[in-house]
Amino acid sequence: MSRSLPLSAHYHQRTKYDPQTLSKRGKSLDWSQQPSPFKGYKIGTSYDLKPYLELDRNEPQWENLSYLLLLSYGLTAKIPTFGGDFVYLRTAPSAGGLYPAELYLISRGTELLPAGLYHYQPQTHTLLRFWDNHCWVDLQEACFRHPALEKTQLALVTTAIFYRSAWRYEARAYRRIFLDTGHLLGNVNLAATAHGFRPHLIGGFSDRLMNQLLYLDGETEAVTSIMALNPQPQATSHGKTALPSPVSFNYPDLAEDELLKALHEASMIQAKAPVPPHQPNLxxxxxxxxxxxxxxxxxxxxxxxxxxxxxxxxxxxxxxxxxxxxxxxxxxxxxxxxxxxxxxxxxxxxxxxxxxxxxxxxxxxxxxxxxxxxxxxxxxxxxxxxxxxxxxxxxxxxxxxxxxxxxxxxxxxxxxxxxxxxxxxxxxxxxxxxxxxxxxxxxxxxxxxxxxxxxxxxxxxxxxxxxxxxxxxxxxxxxxxxxxxxxxxxxxxxxxxxxxxxxxx
CATH class of the missing domain: 3.40.109.10 (NADH Oxidase)
Incomplete structure (x- = not known):
């Protein structure tokens, strides 16, 4: 069914808060269903990063990586609650303290980190290597041969676990998920140079291939951004950070609980498309x-x-x-x-x-x-x-x-x-x-x-x-x-x- 608004604009209109309707759409939260802010893996090789926060060690490469991850998305407080649970705070703010973003690292193969896929686990400040294979070529293919990946050995990948935010914020969660991801990206950009890296942001990638690369289903968790970590901190940025997706005007009548999924699917990139000529910023x-x-x-x-x-x-x-x-x-x-x-x-x-x-x-x-x-x-x-x-x-x-x-x-x-x-x-x-x-x-x-x-x-x-x-x-x-x-x-x-x-x- 052809619509007058693209799906993104339709989503934005449908998820607006309005004083006449907000009280009607509100619902009491089922606290027994509150999602955990941490993701675990049952198997993998763990690399403890905590020792490299000590001042008397002389392993600068490990220290740089440890501090970069800590300052970008590490835990900063563990606050007990009356119910016996804990509220965890991190360096990046998150709406409702729900932390929908996850942080992964892909290694091409370095002296520190063998080639493979790693998940950053902030509750223990460790990297968990859950896949030990050479997958850099797959990363390059998913990113349409982005030039920032050619001479780089490491890349950070952010993902979103949608239910963590949707549990509380329902359809409007999509907005908050990407604001939270922006907080995290901002921290990486600020912390990187002091610790030996120049991040290159990549937002134009094949969603399907990136999700497959990290073994994500693309529905409950999906890739949201990639940052190639250049070992030259003062390197200049190059390559397109953003690529376009199609514009969807053909979508069915959507229930509120279908909006988030529909917009995410509509905003996926399947194949590289040219960016329209950039207009001067007036x-x-x-x-x-x-x-x-x-x-x-x-x-x-x-x-x-x-x-x-x-x-x-x-x-x-x-x-x-x-x-x-x-x-x-x-x-x-x-x-x-x-x-x-x-x-x-x-x-x-x-x-x-x-x-x-x-x-x-x-x-x-x-x-x-x-x-x-x-x-x-x-x-x-x-x-x-x-x-x-x-x-x-x-x-x-x-x-x-x-x-x-x-x-x-x-x-x-x-x-x-x-x-x-x-x-x-x-x-x-x-x-x-x-x-x-x-x-x-x-x-x-x-x-x-x-x-x-x-x-x-x-x-x-x-x-x-x-x-x-x-x-x-x-x-x-x-x-x-x-x-x-x-x-x-x-x-x-x-x-x-x-x-x-x-x-x-």
Whole structure:
């Protein structure tokens, strides 16, 4: 049956939260069916990575791999609950603490790791080799001979176990799964250079072949991204990170519990297709009204440019500490941020090229940032009038598009969460879904959310480093966000990140 909307847009419309219907669709959770956040294998060879976190060992290759995995997706806390179970926290945030992403490693065959397939097990910080065969050629075939795999010996693969998120978030889980995957990818990009790697992101691959390669059924668990680990940390990125899938206009009437599976299948790639010609990114001038208030966040004084950068310490020690201590803020005081604090957070998020001197990756891979737009709702920033602003990354400027203090509206559209009301500022990532689908097919929905997740993770870490509070929100009244921001209805809201002064204790 031919439809007017592609399946990705249909999914987005169907999974919007609406104040008139949300209470009706809610259901009580069956806690006896809560999925485990850990995946186990019954057989395999285990490689314990914990000894290589000790400072007195002299095995840099093992140390690099151990720290990269720990900082990307390792456990950081084990908190007991009243029921006797534990809540586990990791370096990457996850909606509801459900952690739908799994992390695998494929070795071409190195002095450290024989050729084969490995699963990272964060609860023990070990690598489990569950398949001991040369499979690099199969990886290259599944990735359409991506050039980043030619001289690389290791590759990370992220997957999603869909039920972990769907158990709580039902059909909307697909959004959260890819936001969570973006958090993980952001950590890899940030932790890699200090530990001897340059990650090359690959999102265009044959889903069927990659799932077969890792022995996944493709329905309960499926591959979501690949990162080739180049042993030259400062190597430049090359090769396409994103390839298009078909666009599906022919789909049946779908029940709510069929939406996630239908979109995932529709966004699969079977064969390599050319990417449409890339259009210049004109998005920063989209909201450039002649008489709107424009606030420059750029520091044009060359001698003081360091003041607009966050200092991550010698050998990125502060970055590693921040990755390990990161927590999502549960409550804000309602106090103001300073304009300098907001500027530092946005600068770190959008200008990685200015952090090469600190050893960070200056050009981390995204799928297509030209499709993402950023808005900031300001409730309490010293020196900045309350209202909604469009952030133009290249110009490093905030452009006011609405004049009002929106605290109560923000509280409401964040599903009544006090975080929305008490935060000093909320950062919204949005995208023109129609333009994205015209470029990448229904697979664009994956790319958009992973890119938004990466940006959100950089916001997270910057705020934590400045001793501020931060929390991502994936649940919101979609249409009300568009109304408050004053943006068109066809602009899809992807993610919300709250920033503020955290309550202590």
């Amino acid at each position: 998005l920063e001038d989209k909201y450039n009204f002649p008489f709107c208030l424009k606030v420059s966040l750029a520091n044009t004084d060359a001698e003081n440019r360091y003041r607009q950068r966050i200092d991550w310490g010698e050998d990125q020690e502060d970055l590693e500490e921040t990755l390990l201590k990161r927590r999502s803020t549960r409550a804000y005081t309602g106090e103001d941020l300073t304009l300098e604090e907001l500027q530092l957070i946005l600068h770190f998020t959008y200008h990685p090229e200015d952090y090469g001197e600190q050893g960070l990756l200056g050009d981390p891979d995204y799928f297509d940032l030209s499709l993402i737009e950023t808005f900031v709702a300001v409730s309490g920033v010293e020196g900045l009038e309350a209202g909604c602003y469009y952030y133009a990354p290249k110009a490093q400027a905030l452009r006011q598009i609405r004049f009002k203090n929106f605290r109560e509206e923000l509280h409401y559209l964040c599903l009544g969460q006090d975080l929305g009301r008490d935060a000093a500022a909320l950062v919204f990532h949005t995208a023109d879904l129609g333009a994205a689908v015209s470029r990448y097919g229904d697979r664009a929905y994956r790319y958009l959310h992973m890119d938004a997740g990466q940006l959100g993770q950089r916001l997270n870490l910057a705020a934590i480093q400045l001793d501020l509070g931060v929390s991502g929100i994936g649940g919101f009244f979609d249409d009300q966000v568009n109304e408050v921001l004053g943006i068109p209805d066809d602009e899809a809201v992807l993610y919300v990140t709250t920033l503020g002064v955290p309550e202590q204790g």
